[in-house]
Amino acid sequence: MKNQNINTQQDYKYGFTTDIENIRAPKGLSEETIKFISKIKKEPKWMLDWRLKAFNRLKNLKEPNWQKPKYPKINYQDLYYYSAPKSASEKPKSLDEVDPKLIETYKKLGIPLQEQKKLSGIAVDAVFDSVSVATTFKDELTKKGIIFCSISEAIREHSDLVKKYLGSVIPLTDHYFATLNSAVFTDGSFVYIPPKVKCPMELSTYFRINASETGQFERTLIIADKGSYVSYLEGCTAPMRDENQLHAANVELIALDDAEIKYSTVQNWYPGDKNGVGGIYNFVTKRGACRGKNSKISWTQVETGSAITWKYPSCILQGDNSVGEFYSIAITNNYQKADTGTKMIHLGKNTKSKIISKGISAGKADNTYRGLVDIRKKALNSRNYTQCDSLLMGNKCGAHTVPYIKNKNSSSIVEHEATTSKINEEQLFYCNQRGLNQEEAIGLIVNGFCKEVLQQLPMEFAVEAQKLVGISLEGSVG
Amino acid sequence: MLEIKNLKASINNKDILKGLNITIKPGELHAIMGPNGSGKSTLANVLSGKNGYEISGELKYQGKNLKEISIDERARKGIFLAFQYPTEIPGVNTNNFLKTSLNKVRKAKGEKELDTLSFLKLLKEKSSELGIDEKMLSRQLNVGFSGGEKKKNEILQMKILDPNLVILDETDSGLDIDALKIIADGVNSSRDKKKSFLVITHYQRLLDYINPDFVHVLSDGKIIKSGCMELAEELEKKGYKKIN
Numbered sequence: 001m002k003n004q005n006i007n008t009q010q011d012y013k014y015g016f017t018t019d020i021e022n023i024r025a026p027k028g029l030s031e032e033t034i035k036f037i038s039k040i041k042k043e044p045k046w047m048l049d050w051r052l053k054a055f056n057r058l059k060n061l062k063e064p065n066w067q068k069p070k071y072p073k074i075n076y077q078d079l080y081y082y083s084a085p086k087s088a089s090e091k092p093k094s095l096d097e098v099d100p101k102l103i104e105t106y107k108k109l110g111i112p113l114q115e116q117k118k119l120s121g122i123a124v125d126a127v128f129d130s131v132s133v134a135t136t137f138k139d140e141l142t143k144k145g146i147i148f149c150s151i152s153e154a155i156r157e158h159s160d161l162v163k164k165y166l167g168s169v170i171p172l173t174d175h176y177f178a179t180l181n182s183a184v185f186t187d188g189s190f191v192y193i194p195p196k197v198k199c200p201m202e203l204s205t206y207f208r209i210n211a212s213e214t215g216q217f218e219r220t221l222i223i224a225d226k227g228s229y230v231s232y233l234e235g236c237t238a239p240m241r242d243e244n245q246l247h248a249a250n251v252e253l254i255a256l257d258d259a260e261i262k263y264s265t266v267q268n269w270y271p272g273d274k275n276g277v278g279g280i281y282n283f284v285t286k287r288g289a290c291r292g293k294n295s296k297i298s299w300t301q302v303e304t305g306s307a308i309t310w311k312y313p314s315c316i317l318q319g320d321n322s323v324g325e326f327y328s329i330a331i332t333n334n335y336q337k338a339d340t341g342t343k344m345i346h347l348g349k350n351t352k353s354k355i356i357s358k359g360i361s362a363g364k365a366d367n368t369y370r371g372l373v374d375i376r377k378k379a380l381n382s383r384n385y386t387q388c389d390s391l392l393m394g395n396k397c398g399a400h401t402v403p404y405i406k407n408k409n410s411s412s413i414v415e416h417e418a419t420t421s422k423i424n425e426e427q428l429f430y431c432n433q434r435g436l437n438q439e440e441a442i443g444l445i446v447n448g449f450c451k452e453v454l455q456q457l458p459m460e461f462a463v464e465a466q467k468l469v470g471i472s473l474e475g476s477v478g
Numbered sequence: 479m480l481e482i483k484n485l486k487a488s489i490n491n492k493d494i495l496k497g498l499n500i501t502i503k504p505g506e507l508h509a510i511m512g513p514n515g516s517g518k519s520t521l522a523n524v525l526s527g528k529n530g531y532e533i534s535g536e537l538k539y540q541g542k543n544l545k546e547i548s549i550d551e552r553a554r555k556g557i558f559l560a561f562q563y564p565t566e567i568p569g570v571n572t573n574n575f576l577k578t579s580l581n582k583v584r585k586a587k588g589e590k591e592l593d594t595l596s597f598l599k600l601l602k603e604k605s606s607e608l609g610i611d612e613k614m615l616s617r618q619l620n621v622g623f624s625g626g627e628k629k630k631n632e633i634l635q636m637k638i639l640d641p642n643l644v645i646l647d648e649t650d651s652g653l654d655i656d657a658l659k660i661i662a663d664g665v666n667s668s669r670d671k672k673k674s675f676l677v678i679t680h681y682q683r684l685l686d687y688i689n690p691d692f693v694h695v696l697s698d699g700k701i702i703k704s705g706c707m708e709l710a711e712e713l714e715k716k717g718y719k720k721i722n
Contacts, residue, residue, distance in 0.1 A: 424565070429549065430564065432549035433553050434553055435550055435586070437550045441550075448568055448619075451570075
């Protein structure tokens with residue numbers, strides 16, 4: 001195996017690799033690969049059939065190319081679709097059995113997995129390349145009837161739930177990357193919150209890409225049954241490599257009557273180096289269905305990593321009075337590119353949606369907000385409020401806002417506000433004059449700019465995210 | 479404290495300061511008066527280190543060459559500028575900003591950083607001394623502040639940061655008489671043997687309250703006359719044109 005690490009760059013502190021023996025699927029995308037994945041995960045036949053159906057469909061689909069960031073053609077036959085530490089091929093039954101190397105890796109990432117050191121109040125599912133290697137707090141959650149496990153485990157053990165909901169928000173045939181994911185997805189989290197249960201802690205998944213030449217195909221499914229509540233978080237990091245790696249995830253959320261799901265992402269995939277070499281292609285489909293009346297789904301994303309971020313976490317507001325929210329910070333520096341936003345599809349009556357997007361571009365980066373607000377004929381008395389703010393640092397970066405608004409009934413109201421500003425010299429001077437150096441001043445001003453979004457994050461993560469915002473922009477001015 | 483010899487400054491090839499001399503000793507309060515466009519604000523900017531100026535001449539603070547020191551380092555070394563137009567920084571809490579700033583300055587002095595509780599105690603003490611409503615401090619920095627509130631906030635920051643050299647850039651302009659008194663009280667209560675003040679103003683009004691040791695008249699980038707309080711009174715009567 002080629003050693004493709006770049007050790008010269010120091011500012012991405014999660015760029016290390018873990019030297020661990022892997023089991024891999026044969027290279028390339030084929031029926032054999034899919035069968036390999038399904039077999040190693042001991043999946044029931046219906047799951048394999050589902051995958052193969054997606055694979056057949058994929059043959060007739062083309063990669064979309066309407067997005068702003070262009071990328072070189074991906075050779076799908078030159079990728080590994082499954083790579084997992086040998087020691088984790090059978091998921092350890094208890095945390096004590098987890099490979100110390102993996103424990104060490106997560107410790108370095110700030111995620112302690114061992115029993116005595118677990119993060120208080122946060123249950124973690126740790127996904128390493130293609131497998132979930134550990135899940136904490138399982139027993140406590142089980143007592144409340146909450147299911148929190150890897151999707152692979154759920155397919156085997158909660159087959160009825162998975163069968164009922166998988167693909168119900170993102171259809172098998174949705175678009176190229178979603179269909180690709182449906183064929184080859186490897187791991188991710190599964191959450192089920194029973195009726196009237198308020199999940200007593202934050203649930204989170206930490207995604208780590210480690211192996212080279214490997215794509216990560218995450219699949220996450222969260223179901224909040226009637227009257228329940230859950231707050232879920234995901235974090236992501238990857239080693240520094242001069243190749244581009246693909247992370248193509250599908251995330252589906254389902255909220256039934258009076259249920260609420262709060263989904264937060266702090267995405268810090270390797271962004272590539274200062275010259276734009278390497279980095280993750282983060283092509284992700286995230287969609288939530290507010291299926292029941294009075295249900296609510298809220299997406300919060302802090303996107304600081306990846307060479308290209310291309311995603312639109314969306315809400316389908318089916319239930320009457322349901323609410324969809326999207327809070328986003330997308331930071332692009334150096335040669336990073338982002339084309340991100342949301343879709344709010346209003347189907348039910350009195351449905352409400354709110355979009356707050358903060359885009360920050362520095363260096364030679366390019367940042368696009370693209371969003372759709374679609375209020376259908378029967379969605380009477382619906383409302384949308386959208387606010388898109390862009391902040392530019394320097395004069396070589398770009399910011400674009402592409403809102404699509406469709407309103408098919410006259411009782412609904414749509415509001416859209418957008419601003420673009422440059423980081424202000426007077427603000428920097430003021431902060432400098434009060435003793436803050438250039439980077440501290442930028443961190444402060446940018447965090448102020450993002451405040452409405454940052455305050456949506458659960459406390460522990462808001463602090464992390466604030467630091468990350470500062471670090472991502474280091475060296476971008478002056 | 480501050481020694482300026484033959485200071486020249488230009489911006490975009492336009493000469494603004496044309497050979498300015500002034501020496502300020504510890505404990506002294508100097509007032510600089512002058513008409514619009516005479517270079518008053520440029521002097522404040524140059525002293526605090528603002529970018530964009532071509533500078534020549536001698537500029538010494540506590541015996542050190544200021545030209546080699548960055549804006550933020552000057553601030554940490556005790557130079558404080560009360561801005562003529564304090565800028566708004568949305569999303570940044572006034573309290574938190576002040577705490578960050580104070581801890582930067584304390585750290586540079588080798589003092590222990592203050593935790594939130596002791597900071598809030600200090601803030602309460604200083605703001606009540608100045609008669610500032612604490613509610614203002616939980617708002618976003620200068621956002622939606624009235625002109626008077628912005629200036630009071632500058633004086634509060636001066637009180638808390640406890641600098642060595644204070645530059646007030648037309649802090650009195652646009653203030654009603656009550657706000658003006660608060661500003662003057664803030665300055666007077668801060669005066670001691672170690673602290674120096676450079677008060678830039680258009681009018682005698684503020685000087686009546688703070689009683690400067692020296693008054694200088696700045697015109698066309700040079701100090702054309704120096705004296706004491708009587709000079710300010712004369713200016714108020716005759717206007718700038720008659721002084722020469």
